[in-house]
Amino acid sequence: MNRYLRALAGAVLLLLFCGAYGQTLPAAVNTDPARAVVTLPEPANPALPSLILIGDSTVRNGKDDGQDLGPAGQWGWGRPIADYFDPARINVVNRAVGGLSSRTYLTSGHWQRTLAFVKRGDVVIMQFGHNDASPVNDDRRARGTLRGTGEESDTIDNLLTGQRETVHTYGWYLRRFIADIRARGATAIVCSPVPFKRWDADGRTRRARADYGGWAAQVARQELAGFIDLNEAAAARYDALGRDAVLRLFPQVTPDETVHTNLAGARLNAEVVVAGIRALGVPLLVGALNDKGRAIVPLDDARPVVTGPPGPPRPANDLPALFLVGDSTVKSGGKDGMVGWGERIAPYFDPTRVNVVNHAIGGRSSRTFYTEGRWARVLEQLRPGDAVLIQFGHNDGGRIGDPAMKGRASGAGTGPETVMERKADGSVEAVHTFGWYMARYVADARAKGVTVVLLSPVPHRDRWQEGRDFAEFAAWDEEVARQGGALFADLTIVVTEGYRALGAAVVDGFFADARTHTNDAGAAFNARQVVLALQGLPGRPFERWLKAGM
Template sequence: MTLSRRTRWIFAGLLACWTAVQAQAPLPAAVNTDPLGALKIVLPEPANPALPTVMLIGDSTVRNGRDDGQNLGVEGQWGWGTPIAAYFDASKVNLVNRAIGGLSSRTYISGTHWQRTVAHLKRGDTLLIQFGHNDSSAINDNSRARGTIKGIGEESQDIVNQLTGQAETVHSYGWYLRFYIAQAKAMGVKPVIVSPVPRKRWDEAGKIGRSSGNGYAGWAAEVAKQEGVPFIDLNELVAQRYDAMGREAVMSLFPRVTPDESVHTNWAGALLNAQIVVASLQQQKAVPAEYILAADKVKLVLPVAKPKEDDRPVVDAVRVSKEAPMNAQLPSLFIVGDSTVRSGGQNGAYGWGERIAPFFDTAKINIVNHAIGGRSSRTFLTEGRWASVMAQLKAGDFVLIQFGHNDGGRIGDPASKRRASGPGIGDEVVDDPKPDGTSEQVHTFGWYMARYIADARAKGATVVVLSPIPHKDKWQQGRDFENFAQWGEQVAKAGGAQFIDLTLLVAAGYKGIGEEKVNAFFSDARTHTNEAGAVFNAARVVDGLRLLPGNPFAAYLSGAADAQR
């Protein structure tokens, strides 16, 4: 049922009154869960509650992750809400950045983050609101379910949220902005709407693409106009600055370690955006002049990189036995991957590749597990391990490939143990200097996977790409390894290989048996399975193989595989 505009405003007014009352009552601690999984984010509170506050709410372009730049210093990802604090006089006003990465105008409310933020607002405060980047996502899915209805109308959509299992009424982007505005005004707080920052994307004319008109920046502008509140068109203002700077200069405002990044700026980019927001606040007199420091009083402290040693072990190859087909006359199933595929019992850990043989009739097919702990799509190639597989591979064989657990990290950072691959599936390369003075050209994750697919298919083998098994703490909500799954599926399709979303298959299996049993499947805090977990995951791999078009493994599966169905 769709409510009339008048009814909605009455509802909003009542809700605002309720919020004002609730603000006086104790609320849960300001700890929120990152929508991608187990990352815990502790949001800041006003340093001096007696002072007025300028509060920021929004997404990762305002406050990125844990607000630490991933410990990469100026080359990390930063939201503009971090450097902007240096421009405010802390003796006269609190600058509190309570934006959360991954959220939309809808999920900031539905996730109770707005309720927690309201507890820190009072009459005379100012609220800066910037959403939009995540509002374009799906309204209902099993990944994030964060989208809003496009536009600023009163239409709504009733759903049963696939993530929460709860009924929910989803409104338009404009409806949610009006919600924040009405709530703020009811508390005597001054709302300021800020349009989302532009993406690092150029149109055919060589200009940065805008979101004005029939887009989130245009919708934000229209709501601000209708409600009579200040509006900072950050989308247009930053785009104008980008156009004036030129492409090369704009590229320097985004993390060099992730060339494909088009949304999240590095420190320099965040600082530029912050300066534009400050100038707009001053021009529109949206905050008292005394809140903002004179230019000669602004003291910017550059973030310093704090490399964290990658604690994922790299298994000594000498301790791993080399496998080969038992019967050269039979077809072989080669398995390629990391420690989640083969751990060898170290500290009680086993990978699914070590427990998959009983699901096959080994009188008809060889099972050859070349996986080794600590390797990525990059290092499995550079260490010559893929060459060993190719030396054994022949026409009619099969290859299962699963990487991703060790492909993250920063290229060039010694703490990442020289195994990080580049994000995406493109052909771009990043030079990784070596201690001996030479350098390695590091490719994208998709490039390495495409290389494996092409090499194996050239020998007449059937290739199946699998997304990584999920972590112990990332299967109940959200979507683990979303990017790696997407990249793996894309290169598999492009290269003529098959793809299995093992991440979701295992997660679905975990949900079927419950958290208590799943917790008993792991030998460590979150990554490596014990023998029972390895068997369970191996069965899920077989489930995925059965679902492949043409069922190419049907002739090789044993009765044990049937018993697991």
């Protein structure tokens, strides 16, 4: 079929689409569904907070009326979920659009139009994935995204729009939505896509852990966003109901339909989302539930995907801040007598000139501090004129995929290569190199006007007397700093030289365990060595914050 005939056929299809879904054609016929004129609801009462939904046809199907077939037609869960909330307390605004992916919801302009209604205190739930698996470039819809959650991109000449476009990964678009939502003072919740009406070889409903469901969870972990695993929870309910009952949750007039539910199926999915909302405990949403909503039992596994405390807040003053990021050698909290140098460094700085904010946490690597969303927490607090010291390496070594590494190992080097690691929950994570994570920290912080210092790790108890410890990590840190415009301090060597001046008899008394963690005396000594390392940086950028005589 030549291009003219394809265009003609596309125009006919669009006429049929608009007739079925009540959408109005633009003045010039356009075969791109993303450019169809769609009338979406607005907050009914602008004075109230809003729950805003974005997604595809599994959230809002057509005109949101069952295509004149009543309950037997196709429905998204965004319509019945309003029945669980008190309209006197909250607006439920379903701005999902059928046929769109995370990419085309953005590029079509729908996101910018929706974002205009998002205000401080609102909540936005996003659910994409079903259309993201479509072709990236064709002359029919051109809506696909690159697979995964990384920073890869592909620049194309879009066959549908005739425009050059840079296409990103599924995860990149979700992160864009989250960032935009937070910039407006609202809360973002990620929802994995509803399950298909399909079964595996064992007769269980197919899950999406290895692709869009797993990727949605990974982005939520990375960004410290709330996550509702609608895919898993709805699939579990399907399995409990049995195949015959599940078939009745989909339109009987189209028995081959595997994606879109009828109204009964939409109600089941809406109930799962409400159960997830109750488990997340977002005050605005929980407080706006009506009696029907409060009767829903919370999901067991819907919670913000982050382990342990999220880190301290920035002090409420106008002073610049020095942020510390790292592992237990920076902050151990006194457990079993272990203390990190970051817990003993504040006395060297003038509290009338700078805040010292220690976000380090034990057991983390450059990889997991990022994937758990902890870096996102720091990034939210950074302001121009701040500084951040970053020290990782102790937990980055080992083999990716080795259970003993507890999902912490990063790849060797500074390159763009990745290794796919299957997680215990069935999802797959693209694991980057140590240098990739460190470069991400540098780029993110510098984009906010922040001074970044990469520190090589403090040495082990058994490695400072001969040779040098952490040679590779120091080299990778130095390379990343040089390429990214950050500063580098070889803390390993600065501490080692200090240890050698004292001797083994004294240094052995600095440790709380056999090899890695210092006690209070060792933390105080290492904190002094960090200050010496900072004073040796070009231009002495921290001199203005140090106390006189330091």
